[in-house]
Amino acid sequence: MMTALSPTTLAWAASDTWVVARRHLMRLLRRPDELLGTLLIPVMAVVMFGFVFGEALGAGMAMSGSDYRAYLLPGLFTLSMAFGIGTTTMSVATDMRSGVVDRMRTLPLWPVAMLAGRSLADVLTALVELAILLPLGMLAGWRPDGNAMTVAAAIGLLVLLRLALSWTGILLGLLVSGPEAAMKYFALVFPLAMVADTIVPTTLMPSWLTVLAQWNPLSATVNATRGLFATSAGSADSWVSQHAELLAIAWPVGITVVGLMLALFRLRQLSR
């Protein structure tokens, strides 16, 4: 199936990926409510956890409400990246149902491109989301203390996580029976998002959950970005939290590679 990788094929691969990505971005622009919907979750979370439960949660951690908000925001940026998986899965499941995937498979198109284009669109959307959420966080009293380099690095880690979850979403979209099913599975994002060092420190969870939460790929990203944004320090002195930056790269890269390979395998399986 795969042709040899000559410079021209690479150029076509890049062009194909961009054309597919542009389609997804155009669709998003035509339905801004969907982008709004994804943004609404972290925005609401800032309001709910930051202001409504903020004082109580902060008190539980011996922090003031404003300290808690500073602790919370890197967690919410990460959550926002995680919730994007719903959009990805829905989009791929919809294209599978409507026959768009089949039509693309009958084109002389690089097979990876139809999926990579979705992933590129996700990454670009993630940048837009962060461009909205970061200033919003500052409105809520959060201040990144690091320099431009560390802030850029933090954003880079967040987007890398989105890339990994994008490929997970693509794989799920290819596996589920349709958009309705994708919708139902979305609830599974919550344990992934909450059993992590996002909203409350893992040390305050039951001990068996602590281990799970610490190893959650999301925790690595949260802790690494907290360090880079140089707000309050990580919650636990475990090996995992000491190596947060390493893990915040290793986890997403590993997930991306595995997700991509399984998605391509699944794509090939469609012709069974």
Added chain:
Amino acid sequence: MSTDVQPAILLEGVSKRYRGRGAVLDGLDLVVGPGTVHGLLGPNGAGKTTTVRILTTLLRFDAGSAWVAGRDVVKDPIGVRARIGVAGQFTTVDELLSGRENLELFARLHHLPPKTARLRATDLLERFDLAPAADRPVRGYSGGMRRRLDLAVSLIRNPQVLFLDEPTTGLDPRSRLEVWNSVRELASSGTTVLLTTQYLEEADRLCQRISMIDHGRVVAEGCSAELKLYVGRTRAEISVPEGRDLLGAAHRVAMNVGSMPELDADARTLSVAMNGEAQILEQLAGALRELGLTTEELALRRPDLDDVFLHVTGRTTQGQRER
């Protein structure tokens, strides 16, 4: 292939079974000459869509061989993809994008440079009478307009072979006519078309040759006139009103036309095979007069898909039509 003209589509003994469903294609043979419009006719589940999916490189098969435009579907799928166009049962155009954006998108995925893609899009929009709606989102298009856009998308790269999988299923009669006209135009420009349909009328109007398939095999093949010979000629049907003696009426008709009509006691009809001579109309008129019936009780019926299908397979297509 020793013939001097290479077939546009060649299937030899193609079999396909899905796990848990048994054989969907069971040694299907098919030859489609270049530049012809060929119909695949059969009820749902006969294997029409599976055949199209195999020929368009979407589906692998278990046995046999398949060639499209001189390329082996299994060994050279990329070569096949560069030479075919596909328009499906479901229009796969993007609802949220405009007609023009859809065409440009797929033109770019066909590896046309941006400028050429734009020109090609304008060209096809004109050709399919979509220019006035070109920049509106497809969401607002009528069913017929969508199918025409879908057809336009499938023609971006001037395919040698075009696959149309039930191109008019679910369309209203007017939209159906629009699609038929487009297909006819294509055919006159020399494109080979393989069209699947459940409607004999559609195959009748568009196709030069028809393969009727059932249970994954070709059960009859020919032009539509030849297929209809399987079931004989046009029949005249006389409806006998409630309360009248059906058998008596049948004898009265027999005395006039010279043979006993077929009786359907449930529908209360008498059916007479027309013999091609005008005289039989006078004989039928005589029978109607003697029975005190009007022309309202007389209907001429041409054989349709169900008749051919019933004849060839011993079953009707009814009941399988519903999903």
